[in-house]
Amino acid sequence: MEVYKITNLCKTYKKGSVIANKDINLTIKEGEIFGLLGPNEAGKTTLVKQMVGLLKPTKGSIKFYDQEVSSNPEVVTHFIGYMTQRIGTLGDLRVHVR
Numbered sequence: 319m320e321v322y323k324i325t326n327l328c329k330t331y332k333k334g335s336v337i338a339n340k341d342i343n344l345t346i347k348e349g350e351i352f353g354l355l356g357p358n359e360a361g362k363t364t365l366v367k368q369m370v371g372l373l374k375p376t377k378g379s380i381k382f383y384d385q386e387v388s389s390n391p392e393v394v395t396h397f398i399g400y401m402t403q404r405i406g407t408l409g410d411l412r413v414h415v416r
Contacts, residue, residue: 322380323381323384324379324380324381326379327344328378329361338364368380369387370391372400382398
């Protein structure tokens, strides 16, 4: 069964003058281990943010268990955890005692 099916995915910024990713086609099936490698500014973070529903694609489709992520991003949040690459994120958390 396909977990992710990504078809002709593109993301551009600044009215199309900056291309973050272009025509990505990818299928991830249940049980597969997936890694994403590439140089700085290759579009890895943009792709992951699109996969978890934080960014809408400029063009193309991302399906998570046959459900379109851009129109139903909350479906991903029940199955996928995403931690940003920003250092110190855990240091921003505060405990509140009632």
